Amino acid sequence: MNLRVPGPTPLPPEVLQAEAKPMINHRSKDFAQIQNRVVARLKESFQTANDLLLLTGSGTGAMEAAVVNTLSPGDRVLAVSIGNFGDRFADIAATFGAEVVRLTFGPGEHADPDAVRTALAQDPTLTAVLVTHNETSTGVTNPLEDIAGVVREFDKLLIVDGISSVGSIEIKTDAWGLDVVVSGSQKGWMAPPGLSMITMSERAWAAYRQAQMPRFYWDVGKAKKSLERGETPWTPAVSVVYALDAGLELLSQEGFANVYARHARLAAMTRQGIKDLGLKLVAQEERYASNTVTAVWAPEGIEERAIRSTLRQEFDIELAGGQGELTGKIFRIGHLGYVSEADLQAVLDALRVVLPRVGFSGAGAAGARG
Numbered sequence: 001m002n003l004r005v006p007g008p009t010p011l012p013p014e015v016l017q018a019e020a021k022p023m024i025n026h027r028s029k030d031f032a033q034i035q036n037r038v039v040a041r042l043k044e045s046f047q048t049a050n051d052l053l054l055l056t057g058s059g060t061g062a063m064e065a066a067v068v069n070t071l072s073p074g075d076r077v078l079a080v081s082i083g084n085f086g087d088r089f090a091d092i093a094a095t096f097g098a099e100v101v102r103l104t105f106g107p108g109e110h111a112d113p114d115a116v117r118t119a120l121a122q123d124p125t126l127t128a129v130l131v132t133h134n135e136t137s138t139g140v141t142n143p144l145e146d147i148a149g150v151v152r153e154f155d156k157l158l159i160v161d162g163i164s165s166v167g168s169i170e171i172k173t174d175a176w177g178l179d180v181v182v183s184g185s186q187k188g189w190m191a192p193p194g195l196s197m198i199t200m201s202e203r204a205w206a207a208y209r210q211a212q213m214p215r216f217y218w219d220v221g222k223a224k225k226s227l228e229r230g231e232t233p234w235t236p237a238v239s240v241v242y243a244l245d246a247g248l249e250l251l252s253q254e255g256f257a258n259v260y261a262r263h264a265r266l267a268a269m270t271r272q273g274i275k276d277l278g279l280k281l282v283a284q285e286e287r288y289a290s291n292t293v294t295a296v297w298a299p300e301g302i303e304e305r306a307i308r309s310t311l312r313q314e315f316d317i318e319l320a321g322g323q324g325e326l327t328g329k330i331f332r333i334g335h336l337g338y339v340s341e342a343d344l345q346a347v348l349d350a351l352r353v354v355l356p357r358v359g360f361s362g363a364g365a366a367g368a369r370g
């Protein structure tokens, strides 16, 4: 199957083999060696000298860890949201008792750094900012460096969901002053679901020592202590650690600069192909369009599910639908991790056949609509 959703991604044979290796004691030198290698390589790709901890759980678990380890009930937090995953970050903080001030942008918009500045200037009681680097639900990448610059002006804690960006789209954790960054193994890492990662700056550790939200499984202090022995506080997803190790080996061989360039190239090719078919991107400004996922409006009057089910049944291609308020209105093409030009050409070629069949007359050779 050509699995083209924004995680989980297809896996290279080397990773599938690694995942099938026999179990070892997770409190052994052998495990410590693998985890230490994985963490060192992850730090390289996050471009950080901060602590980086491997957690067992999906990306949302790391988002929850980011919140409960740095905030207290009653803290006022600015949640910048351009879509479903930004909303989720806000919801997690609210669930644990933060007073969430929402700064929300419409579908396909990026977060405007000036609006972040205005929000922070208006409310000096805000203590932290939550922001999504790459909003997977709309296919938009936020100008994180600029947003971080604004947050640094106000010296607030900056907590970043980099789940679908880090490893595929360059992020400079230390240079940009990002305090907490999280990612998940099934996105750009050529690995299966089951692990997440979290970085903690000095400022984040200072917040940790004050934070009063309840935490146990996600306590990053326990994870840091264990990591000093190459261990984890609880039984980790050992097979996924093997697989992530193998995925990182492949990414390192390719070189992260080349990995980012490959994602940029494939995303540009996908967007061009979509526009050539007469379809419209959800991203309102193409310079903010994501390099890991392309979100596309279903043509007026066409059921997007019909497009996806025909692709699945006749071409063995699996795309993602919309989330939240975009359900039924958009479809999304994942192009992250183990992905090549041929994988995306197959999607574009199949769409060219399928669109006229579901009633879209503007497709392809028939002439694009403006």
Ligand SMILES: *Cc1c(COP(=O)(O)O)cnc(C)c1O
Pocket (backbone or CB within 6 Å): 006, 007, 058, 059, 060, 061, 085, 132, 134, 135, 136, 161, 162, 163, 164, 184
């Ligand atoms: C996938 C994703 C998540 C959720 O991760 P899970 O692993 O499904 O819990 C959160 N944020 C972003 C930006 C994502 O792409």
